[in-house]
Amino acid sequence: MPLLEVRNLRVEFPTRRGVLTAVDDVSFSIDEGEVLGVVGESGAGKSITGTAIIRLIEPPGRIAGGEVLLAGRRIDNIAPEEMRHVRGKQIGAIFQDPLTTLNPLYSIGRQLAETMQTHLGLSDRDARARAIRWLEDVGIPGAAQRIDAYPHQFSGGMRQRVVIALALCAEPKLVIADEPTTALDVSIQAQVIALLKRLCREHGTAVMLVTHDMGVIAETADRVAVMYAGRIAEIGPVRDVVKGARHPYTEGLMGSIPSLTHRVERLRQIDGSMPRLTDIPRGCAFNPRCTKVFDRCRIERPDLMATDGPTRAACWLYAKGEARDAA
Amino acid sequence: MFAFIVSRLFQALPVMFTVSLISFAMFAYVGDPVAIMLGQDYTEAQRQALIRDLGLDQPFFVQFFEYLKNAVQGEFGLSYRLARPVSDLILERAPATLELSFTAAFLALAIGVPMGVYTGLYRESWLSRFFLTISLIGVSLPTFLIGILLILVFAVMLGVLPSFGRGDTVAIGWWTTGFLTASGLKALILPSITLGLFQMTLIMRLVRAEMLEVLRTDYIKFARARGLSNRAVHFGHALKNTLVPVITITGLQLGAIIAFAIVTETVFQWPGMGLLFIQAVSNADIPIMAAYLMMIALLFVIINLVVDLLYYLVDPRLRGSLAGSAR
Numbered sequence: 191m192p193l194l195e196v197r198n199l200r201v202e203f204p205t206r207r208g209v210l211t212a213v214d215d216v217s218f219s220i221d222e223g224e225v226l227g228v229v230g231e232s233g234a235g236k237s238i239t240g241t242a243i244i245r246l247i248e249p250p251g252r253i254a255g256g257e258v259l260l261a262g263r264r265i266d267n268i269a270p271e272e273m274r275h276v277r278g279k280q281i282g283a284i285f286q287d288p289l290t291t292l293n294p295l296y297s298i299g300r301q302l303a304e305t306m307q308t309h310l311g312l313s314d315r316d317a318r319a320r321a322i323r324w325l326e327d328v329g330i331p332g333a334a335q336r337i338d339a340y341p342h343q344f345s346g347g348m349r350q351r352v353v354i355a356l357a358l359c360a361e362p363k364l365v366i367a368d369e370p371t372t373a374l375d376v377s378i379q380a381q382v383i384a385l386l387k388r389l390c391r392e393h394g395t396a397v398m399l400v401t402h403d404m405g406v407i408a409e410t411a412d413r414v415a416v417m418y419a420g421r422i423a424e425i426g427p428v429r430d431v432v433k434g435a436r437h438p439y440t441e442g443l444m445g446s447i448p449s450l451t452h453r454v455e456r457l458r459q460i461d462g463s464m465p466r467l468t469d470i471p472r473g474c475a476f477n478p479r480c481t482k483v484f485d486r487c488r489i490e491r492p493d494l495m496a497t498d499g500p501t502r503a504a505c506w507l508y509a510k511g512e513a514r515d516a517a
Numbered sequence: 518m519f520a521f522i523v524s525r526l527f528q529a530l531p532v533m534f535t536v537s538l539i540s541f542a543m544f545a546y547v548g549d550p551v552a553i554m555l556g557q558d559y560t561e562a563q564r565q566a567l568i569r570d571l572g573l574d575q576p577f578f579v580q581f582f583e584y585l586k587n588a589v590q591g592e593f594g595l596s597y598r599l600a601r602p603v604s605d606l607i608l609e610r611a612p613a614t615l616e617l618s619f620t621a622a623f624l625a626l627a628i629g630v631p632m633g634v635y636t637g638l639y640r641e642s643w644l645s646r647f648f649l650t651i652s653l654i655g656v657s658l659p660t661f662l663i664g665i666l667l668i669l670v671f672a673v674m675l676g677v678l679p680s681f682g683r684g685d686t687v688a689i690g691w692w693t694t695g696f697l698t699a700s701g702l703k704a705l706i707l708p709s710i711t712l713g714l715f716q717m718t719l720i721m722r723l724v725r726a727e728m729l730e731v732l733r734t735d736y737i738k739f740a741r742a743r744g745l746s747n748r749a750v751h752f753g754h755a756l757k758n759t760l761v762p763v764i765t766i767t768g769l770q771l772g773a774i775i776a777f778a779i780v781t782e783t784v785f786q787w788p789g790m791g792l793l794f795i796q797a798v799s800n801a802d803i804p805i806m807a808a809y810l811m812m813i814a815l816l817f818v819i820i821n822l823v824v825d826l827l828y829y830l831v832d833p834r835l836r837g838s839l840a841g842s843a844r
Contacts, residue, residue: 244742246738246741246742248733274741274744274745274746274747275744276744277741277742277743277744278742278743278744278745279744282742282743283739283742283743285735285738285739285742287735290734290735290736291735291736291738291739292736292739293736293740293754293758294736294758294832294833294834295754295757295758295831295832295833296753296754297833304745304749305743305744305745308743308744308745308746308749309744340833340834342833342834353739356739356743357742357743360743360744
């Protein structure tokens with residue numbers, strides 16, 4: 191049984207100009223201790239998917255369909271108060287910008303202690319001792335002295351370490367990390383990712399790593415899901431997606447990554463840009479930009495299907511009976 | 518901290534100096550005190566004697582210096598109309614105004630803040646809409662009209678509350694209080710509601726707007742993602758972050774309540790400083806007006822200092838900069 195299972199998740203935002211579907215029929219699963227990378231362009235729905243799992247979508251956005259199961263138990267329809275005990279205790283979250291995710295008016299020690307006391311029922315003294323240990327674990331120098339410091343007294347990288355400690359301190363089974371390094375300095379990014387990787391391995395925590403940085407994914411994830419316009423375009427083991435992508439979009443995405451080992455004249459690019467949610471084309475959402483497009487792509491929307499490789503892709507090229515040279 | 522207070526007090530000196538210059542200028546430019554004090558029949562010798570007694574034959578700066586010297590000692594001369602020391606008159610009237618003002622401010626805070634939190638949290642509920650409609654009335658109806666309406670309903674029609682005066686008071690030293698007698702408390706109800714209603718609705722709307730702002734921030738979302746209880750999120754993390762602007766406005770409004778209790782005191786014939794002042798204005802009783810002006814300026818200076826100190830308590834980010842500026 192997978193730790194997290196998402197089935198046909200659909201997230202909608204009612205607007206004045208009609209209902210926008212930000213996440214459309216997304217299904218995937220994460221096993222215990224596994225790192226699933228979720229990549230895609232801005233607006234592809236990857237962050238919304240993460241937010242929907244912990245049910246923190248800002249109204250009027252709402253989950254319009256599908257199921258989310260944590261260790262075999264549905265969590266998309268339980269009472270808000272019950273959901274509160276899932277958040278933090280079973281699913282931790284790391285947000286993008288460490289400068290804004292910490293409450294500026296509370297010391298970091300207090301924020302850590304408060305989280306642990308909510309979920310683990312510790313005494314003040316135990317919570318404080320554990321908070322210091324956590325700060326040491328995430329590499330805050332002089333943790334015992336700095337526990338009463340306030341967020342503004344830390345640098346961005348240090349704050350993200352504190353955020354990681356906050357996400358992990360109640361020992362959740364899963365962490366949803368939403369672009370945890372995007373707001374950080376390039377030199378700090380690698381350190382923070384390495385830290386997250388180490389801690390999750392030590393604690394056996396599974397990670398849903400949302401990012402648009404393929405480099406981070408390639409280094410960290412076990413499997414990767416590529417999202418495009420609210421749907422999963424391709425999902426599979428990270429090596430196969432990077433080296434042997436089957437979906438033309440993934441192929442294009444991987445081709446556009448500069449390489450240090452191979453000399454290339456010009457990086458490949460995918461012509462055009464991702465459609466806005468208001469005008470997603472009929473059929474496959476990628477069809478206007480696809481180099482291998484054929485008639486069926488413009489009419490019918492493909493679901494994820496088995497390919498000739500280890501990955502699954504939402505592409506008619508792999509439908510049975512469809513000739514590969516149809517394009 | 519101490520250095521900060523001292524530096525703030527030094528900054529207050531030029532303010533008070535300027536205000537005293539303006540209030541002193543009233544003697545020279547608003548009416549002729551000699552003519553007022555002498556009445557209809559007088560001889561030239563009497564006039565000269567009075568001018569000499571009042572020190573009006575001295576140069577401007579000598580007069581101003583004398584005025585300042587006395588003002589610092591709390592002496593503002595004799596009231597033209599009542600022929601009593603202005604300081605005595607003000608001390609006599611101050612308890613009535615201060616008790617009324619603080620009751621009104623207390624009501625405004627005690628009711629306005631919870632209402633603001635509620636309407637911020639449950640924007641769509643009918644109770645919130647009801648509060649907002651009421652607050653619109655509070656903001657837009659002029660104070661005197663509210664006072665008269667309250668008198669009409671509770672004093673004239675229902676006859677349950679007194680329509681004017683302070684009721685029985687108890688003297689504690691030079692301070693007279695209406696808090697200790699039933700009639701004193703009853704007399705306090707209508708005026709304090711009248712005086713506090715505007716502030717209450719203002720505070721409610723301010724807290725609501727700030728709550729809406731703060732509830733959208735990442736750290737509130739992160740606090741929810743950590744599974745903290747609604748109580749901790751709403752009243753700990755959110756409310757505390759709304760406090761800085763609320764303290765600013767409340768401080769200024771407290772000054773305004775005391776300074777501009779004039780209208781309420783007139784409507785309810787409340788024997789406070791406002792009533793004293795309005796009578797002074799209609800009689801061109803300049804010493805009282807000048808003293809009142811100085812006292813209100815001092816009050817605002819003190820309130821601003823207290824507000825700054827409260828910032829210091831609430832927001833750790835300001836502690837560093839305050840300490841820095843004092844060094």
